[in-house]
Amino acid sequence: MRTAVVDRWRFDRKVVWSPTCLWWVGAIADDGYGRFATGTGQVMSAHRWLWEQDVGPLPAGVRLRHCCDETSWVRLAHLLPGSHRLNMGDMPAADAPAARTTTAEPTSAGRLAGPGPSAPP
Numbered sequence: 001m002r003t004a005v006v007d008r009w010r011f012d013r014k015v016v017w018s019p020t021c022l023w024w025v026g027a028i029a030d031d032g033y034g035r036f037a038t039g040t041g042q043v044m045s046a047h048r049w050l051w052e053q054d055v056g057p058l059p060a061g062v063r064l065r066h067c068c069d070e071t072s073w074v075r076l077a078h079l080l081p082g083s084h085r086l087n088m089g090d091m092p093a094a095d096a097p098a099a100r101t102t103t104a105e106p107t108s109a110g111r112l113a114g115p116g117p118s119a120p121p
Contacts, residue, residue: 003039008053011036011046021068022075032071047074063087 014026014036024034024046034046047064058064058081065087068078 004053007038007049010039011050011053014046015074021070021073021078024072024074028072034072034074047079050074051076051079 011026014024014034016023016025026046027035027037029035035043036046036049037043038049045064047066048058051058051064054076061083062081063084065080065082066073066078067080068075070078
């Protein structure tokens with residue numbers, strides 16, 4: 001239980017609220033997706049970790065699709081479970097996964113303007 005509480009605290013400290021989404025400012029992999037290392041040493045996609053904590057585990061073969069098409073954002077309302085095929089179909093035709101980046105601009109302090117991580121969704 002303690003590990004889960006500490007993991008959530010650590011996770012929330014790596015999220016910045018924007019007017020439209022939740023921006024992951026922790027580790028970012030080469031594919032543009034946020035990465036989160038749990039207290040048990042497991043490293044996984046930040047959006048998937050949040051989904052599994054708040055919604056529950058995904059069945060084998062099910063992926064999370066970003067309906068906002070921002071791979072570094074983690075707002076649950078912008079995630080949809082689906083197949084790999086559906087996820088690839090969501091991608092804009094001209095974009096490759098590694099080429100997609102967030103359109104949000106951080107402030108000089110490296111954070112978006114707006115409420116902090118403790119604000120309600």
